[in-house]
Amino acid sequence: MSDTPRLNTAGFTLLERARDLRTLIEREADKAEAQARLTDTVVDALHEAGIFGIWVPAPLGGAESSPKELLAVFEQLSYADPSTGWVVMATTLENGTAGAYLPDEAIERIFTGPRMPLIAGQGTRAGVAVPEKGGFRLSGQWSFASGMPHAQYAHSLGAIEGTDEARIFITPMEDVKMLGNWDVLGLRATGSIDYSIDGAFVPDSYSHVFSTNEPLRGGAVYRLGLLDQALICHSGWALGIGRRLLDELIRYAGERSGRPGQLAGSDAFHADFARAEVKYRAAKALIHQAWDDAERALAAGRTLDVREETMLRLALNHMTSTVTEVARFVYASGGTSSLRDGLIQRLFRDIHAGAAHILSGPQFLRECGRELAGLAPGETWAVLNLEP
Template identity: 30%
Template structure:
């Protein structure tokens, strides 16, 4: 495995150009989304119109999953939106991620979702919850599923549940339901990423036909069909962290720009310019370098997901690198907030909002440093 970055250019899907327009719209309402605990309808609609929902849907349904360089294109587009509003970028990543997962549905289920076109807003609650009862032709589900980002605007939502396996312990399956089959509870009252509207869904003995369900194992391993788009065939862990860390790259970039402009004009109580302090200059340099390093790491992982030979070592390194990028972003935004003083902690400050958002991003299961480092280290040490 080489450390060289593959040379594939981002795909020409129009996503990057459209992302700039979404970022402008999202930035205008970022503070309002933070207060309302959900995106505004225009921003939610703009994410779908820009192409995030269709980005990892198969070409059979009009999606762009097979476009060369699609993962790198997505990473950059998420960062662009994240610079305006990290919550909006997070929802854009969820749209793409759930679209990719639902591409593992049987063909009848895919047709039900995308038969009229690929621009379908989807949400998902990955962790198993509720109760699942197998019945002729499918399953019946009841219970509450949490953390479904963007669910208020979704036409369909995917939930996870444990079912009896053919042999051994229960297995995780995913079930896809139209919005008419569930209720949304306004449970998302979080310290950060408030605008994602990651509310809960409630199901009351809802029937899900077999064609709207698939095993999680198929997503983990990737589609075995050689004719499937590459990004449907790669293991989930090769790309999963990217959906969540790329918005953080953009968010820290936006915070760094705002902080730098503000700091350049700040004056100390002594009358001296704040920018003349060595500690302030050091903070700026470190934050910018950490951001650049995080971007390079994630850009390489995205490029290799598009082109490199897929091996266990590649997947383990990608998960390690996603967590490392998060640590770099945390260091950058922590320094910015510390050197902002009390004024930088005001609700009107974009730095404190990004600080909260990035810390919440770091808690995502796909980005946990101990688990991701341990897997790579065991491989490097020859222990597995």
């Protein structure tokens, strides 16, 4: 276990680099959409900028950014292109948690070479892990492995046969069969394919308990545990796509300003835009308030209490539903520019794909309401539910 509760602060360098990549990412977005994966040009640029090390523990050469620093980078990349932001948030989370929680033997093999490894996979649908001397035999099929076409390792949830203990298993891509069935409405460029593993041997050192919040290296951000860290990902992504939707509508209306009968001259549009803007800003403020509170707890050397965890989940749920509502307004206001293939249409498709993720779903909202209403005394957050 790490001997320090310190919350690392990486600074603004990676945020500035992410901002500098915007022109390149936007230029490559249509090609990425067409080929259903990020372009090699963008992946190489992200590597060169050090973005894939943003979540990796500092002792392994990563930035080990704080939650709000991560939020800012994911927001910036998702503003440039939601699929790029999604791939980065997913792979960097898995890079970071592997670096924090895996034993030294695996770390010495995975975190070598001139580039940070890319780890991609799925942590919500469990395969079966059969104990064997020195490790496990892992089998299963998983869906929505964002960024896997670019990865060197897979991150997969498995349940131990006989005990049902949930663990994360890290396997080289040679053990993975990529099923390649990524034909979807939104987030097309994420390459979030299904994959399977058939009886691959996974040494003990290449797995960790799913629910652990005790890092073997690195500081306080890893004491959030894997699931709470995932909330950072989806919150930052929603911040970025929400702002881009509103900015694209500003651009669209401005281009038509002064023309008779156009949107820019409509009192109803002015009022509706003001409502959309304030809803987005209020949801963003709640995200930042919740993570300010979380960072103070981590910096003080403690884990989050139940209410603090509730607010992180509620803030994400509220932001996602708000941005989905904003997207409908932007799409309806964009006229034929929304109907035709283009950026507004792609943003509209992407937000509806991202909003379908389980972490933004109604189950969290119901549980948050139960806790906030004082109807879950003595219960704590366990994956998606509050439990005694």
